[in-house]
Amino acid sequence: MELIGEKLIPAPISATWEALNDAEVLKSCIAGCESLDHVQADMLAAQVALKIGPVKARFKGTLTLSDMNPPHSYVVSFEGQGGIAGFGKGSADVSLTEQGDQTLLRYSARAQVGGRLAQVGSRLIDAAAAKITEDFLCRLRSPVAAGQRRSGGESARRPRQSRSACHIAPGQCRRAEGQHSFLAGGRDAVAARIGCSGGG
Known part of the structure; x- marks a missing residue:
């Protein structure tokens, strides 16, 4: 299975890079993620x-960050075991390109996958993975944008957003009930940081 795409993030490249290396932000962006903690500088247990x-x-595994080129690119590798449900593993190349005061994220x-997951069928798995990835990117946009508002001193003057709000055009932040992934890749650390939340 392979996924290729891009998303424009409404924040400078430095803020986007920081978010992509923040365990709390990543946890809030991965639907269904119950825990994500550093075990090494470049490895997280999930x-x-x-x-x-x-x-x-319930899958337990690791995320490893490698080939770091701040603030432009890195590689995320993941693997996890879900008992009789099977396993999942893979990697994602992530790159950031500055576009004015915004950042183009490409992946x-x-x-x-193996075990019972592999028996579900590639079409369903591919569709679920694409949806999970879109959800991740939708969620990522909100905390990054919120961080920019705080850094600009605007958060004190603005009412706190509802945790169920999404700063994305309608239809771009739809969630598939129960469809979760390590990757996302395929989007609650702090309520003020998350404009589009909802755990798994």
């Missing part, structure tokens, strides 16, 4: 609740 079709399980992800 627990994610996943449901695709008839397969539902190219590859993933492999």
